Amino acid sequence: MEATVKQVNDKVKASQETIETLFREIGKVIVGQRYLVERLLIGLLADGHVLLEGVPGLAKTMSVRTLAHAIDAKFQRIQFTPDLLPADLIGTLVYNPKDGGFTTKKGPIFANIILADEINRAPSKVQSALLEAMQEHQVTVGESTFPLPEPFMVLATQNPIEQEGTYPLPEAQVDRFMMKLIVSYPNKKEEKEILERMSTGEKIEIEPVLDPKTIFDLRKIVNQIYIDEKVKDYILDIVFATRYPEQFKLESLKPLIAYGASPRASIMLTTAAKAHAFLRGRGYATPEDVKQIGLDVLRHRVIVTYEAEAEEVSSEKVVSQIFDQIEVP
DSSP states (O other), rough: OOHHHHHHHHHHHHHHHHHHHHHHHHTTTTTTHHHHHHHHHHHHHOOOOOEEOOTTTTSSSHHHHHHHHTTTTOOOEEETTTOOOOHHHHHEEEETTTTTTTEEETTTTSSEEEETTTGGSSOOHHHHHHHHHHSSEEEEEEEEEEOOOSEEEEEEOOOOOTTTTTOOOOHHHHTTTTEEOOOOOOHHHHHHOOOOSSSOOOOOOOOOOBBBHHHHHHHHHHHHOOOOOHHHHHHHHHHHHHOGGGGGGGGGGGEEEOOOOOOOHHHHHHHHHHHHHTTOOOEEEEEHHHHHHHHHHTTTOOOEEEHHHTTOOOOHHHHHHHHHHHHHO
16 A cells, blocks of 8 residues: 555646646736635646635636636536526527427537636525536536536525525535635735736736646546545544534534534545645645545535524534644544
8 A cells, every 4th residue: 555655746846847837827807816826726737626705806706717727628618697598508409490390509518617707696586506517527408418528517606695585505515515605805915916917908918737637647646645534533523513513522513503514525525635645745644634624625515504593603613613622543
C-alpha cells in the first residue's frame, strides 16, 4: 500500500504546476476569493456540481465564467427567470410540416460547463428539469434520451431565499449539488484592488489552460488518492450523527434536526476530501481534509426543524457542533 501511496503522491506533485497555472489565470480577473476558487476546482476535479449563494455583486457569476474560460470546453450561461420553461433548458420537439414528423431541437443544457444564473428565480418545474441532467448526465426530450457532453458540470448561483422574487430549491435538487458555498464580501484591501482593476475599462483576456482530456486525467489521480479506513469511519460518524445525534452523545441536537444527510453525502464528502488533498499536493486524505470541506458538503443536506428556526439555529451551526463533538481519528 505504501508504494501505491508514494506513486499517487508523485502523480499529485507532478500535477501541481497545472493547478497553479489555472489559479494564476483565474487570478487575472478574480481578486482574493481563494476559498471560492478552490471549491470550484474541487467540484471540477471530483465531478460534482456547485451551488453559490450570496447577495448580488459578489462576483459569483464572474468567478464561474472565468473558470469556464480557463477550460477549453463548451460553456453556456442560462439566466433563470420566472417565465422560463423546461423546454427552454433541455430542448423540445419541433414539428416539420414537410414530412409530418418531429425533430429534436436541443437546448442550452448541451454544454460542458453550465452556469445556471440565479437558479432560484425560476419556478420548481424548471429547476426539476435539471434533476436528470445533474444525476445521470443525460436528458429526455419526448421519447428519446440524449447523453450530455463530458465533462458536465452545473455551477449555479442564487440569491438568499429572503430576497424578493425567489423560490426555494426542491430538496431533491439541492442534494444533487456536491457543495453549497456561501460567498462573502471581500475585505477592504481586496475591494480596493477590485476597484483599481475593474475601473480602467480594459478587458482582461483569459487563456484556456485545461482541456477535457487533462480534466479526465486529473480526475483519475483524484480517484486514486488513498483514504484510510479510520478516515472513512470518521466520515460515516459525521453523517450518521446528522441522522441519529443521540447515538453520539448529541442529545441536544435531536429536536433541532428534521432530516439528516443522505448516503450521497457520505460519497460526496469522501470524493471532496480526496480533491481537497489533491489541491494540497498530497496523495492521501486526512481528517483535516474532511473538516475543511465538511461544512460546504453538509450545510444544505441537514434540514432543521421549526424549533431550530425559532431558536435561530441554522444547519451550519448544527453541522459545526457535530464536527466539534465527533472524535477525530
